[in-house]
Amino acid sequence: MHLDLTDLRLFIHIAEAPSLTQGAKRAFMSAAAASVRIKALESQLNTHLLYRDSRGVELTEAGQRLLKHARLIMRQVGYLKTEFDEYGADASGHIRIFANTTAVTEFLPEILAGFLARSPGVTVDLQERMSRDIVRGVLEGSTDLGVIAGPVAATGLQAIHFSTDTLVLVVPKGHPLDSPAPVKLAEALGYHHVGLQAGSTLQEFMTEQAERLGQHLTWRIQVTSFESICRMVEAGVGIGVIPESAARRHIRTMDLSIIPLDEPWSVRERSILVRELQALPGCIRALVNLITTGNAPAVAP
Structure with missing residues (x-):
C-alpha cells in the first residue's frame, strides 16, 4: 500500500469542510481532480470513505478511522519539517494547544x-476546549498538547503534572x-450563582457536580x-466557584x-497531555519544560 501525502491532506480538508468542492478549494485543486483522487484512495483502501449527497459529504466509519490516522501522519510530517527548519530544532514552528478555562484565562x-x-520563529494557536475534547484532540492528533x-x-x-488547582x-x-468553615456544594445550591459563559470547562464541570447531587445550579448571570465573576459577587448579584489563585488575586x-x-x-491536579513528548519538535518540548518547571532555554534563530 502506498499512501500519498497529497491525498491524505485533501481528505482532511474535505472532512473538515465538509464538502468535496470546498475541500478541493482548500487543497488548491479542482473538484473533479479531488473526486478522482478520493475514488483512487477508496479503491486502494478497498472501502468507502465518504457518503455523498446534494448537501455535501459525511464520513463513513472507515472515513472516521482514516481521518484520525491522516491527522496524526500530517502532524508528524509537520514536526519533521520543523526539526530540519533553517532555524534549527527548537527555534521555529507552530504549536496548537487545547486548554481548559483556567489555563486559557x-x-x-x-x-x-x-x-x-x-521565540520569534514560533506561532501558537491557543483554544479553550472542554476536557473530553482536549483528551480526544491529543489522541487524534488535532492538537499538539492539552492542558x-x-x-x-x-x-x-x-x-x-505541573501544579494543583x-x-x-x-x-x-x-x-x-x-x-471560615468549609461548605458543601449542596449548601451553596440554594443561592444564585455567577459563572462563566456557557461552554466554558469550569461552567460545565460545576453543572455536572450539581446534577450528581440531583440538583441544578441557578445561574443569575454568566460572564x-x-x-467579572468577582465584581458581580462583590455587588451582591450572587456567589461563584472559581480557582483559589484567581480568588486570592482579586x-x-x-x-x-x-x-x-x-x-x-x-x-484538581493540572496536567499537560501529549502523545509522546520526545517525539515532539524542540519548540513544543521547550514550552512544556517552561510550564512544568518555569525554565526554558532561549529559542533564538
Whole structure:
C-alpha cells in the first residue's frame, strides 16, 4: 500500500469542510481532480470513505478511522519539517494547544507571552476546549498538547503534572455562607450563582457536580472572566466557584470572602497531555519544560 501525502491532506480538508468542492478549494485543486483522487484512495483502501449527497459529504466509519490516522501522519510530517527548519530544532514552528478555562484565562497568557518573546520563529494557536475534547484532540492528533485539570481517563497519552488547582467559593462579605468553615456544594445550591459563559470547562464541570447531587445550579448571570465573576459577587448579584489563585488575586481589591469547598473534586491536579513528548519538535518540548518547571532555554534563530 502506498499512501500519498497529497491525498491524505485533501481528505482532511474535505472532512473538515465538509464538502468535496470546498475541500478541493482548500487543497488548491479542482473538484473533479479531488473526486478522482478520493475514488483512487477508496479503491486502494478497498472501502468507502465518504457518503455523498446534494448537501455535501459525511464520513463513513472507515472515513472516521482514516481521518484520525491522516491527522496524526500530517502532524508528524509537520514536526519533521520543523526539526530540519533553517532555524534549527527548537527555534521555529507552530504549536496548537487545547486548554481548559483556567489555563486559557489565568496562567497560560503570561507564560506564552514570555515564551513567544524569546521565540520569534514560533506561532501558537491557543483554544479553550472542554476536557473530553482536549483528551480526544491529543489522541487524534488535532492538537499538539492539552492542558487539563482533574483525572485523565485515556490510554495512549502522557500526563505531565505541573501544579494543583483548588476550587473555592467566593461570596460577598456578610453573606449567610460567609464563615471560615468549609461548605458543601449542596449548601451553596440554594443561592444564585455567577459563572462563566456557557461552554466554558469550569461552567460545565460545576453543572455536572450539581446534577450528581440531583440538583441544578441557578445561574443569575454568566460572564467572560473570573474578574467579572468577582465584581458581580462583590455587588451582591450572587456567589461563584472559581480557582483559589484567581480568588486570592482579586480579593486584594474587592470586598469578598473566600470559602473552602468541602468536596473531593475541589482539588484538581493540572496536567499537560501529549502523545509522546520526545517525539515532539524542540519548540513544543521547550514550552512544556517552561510550564512544568518555569525554565526554558532561549529559542533564538
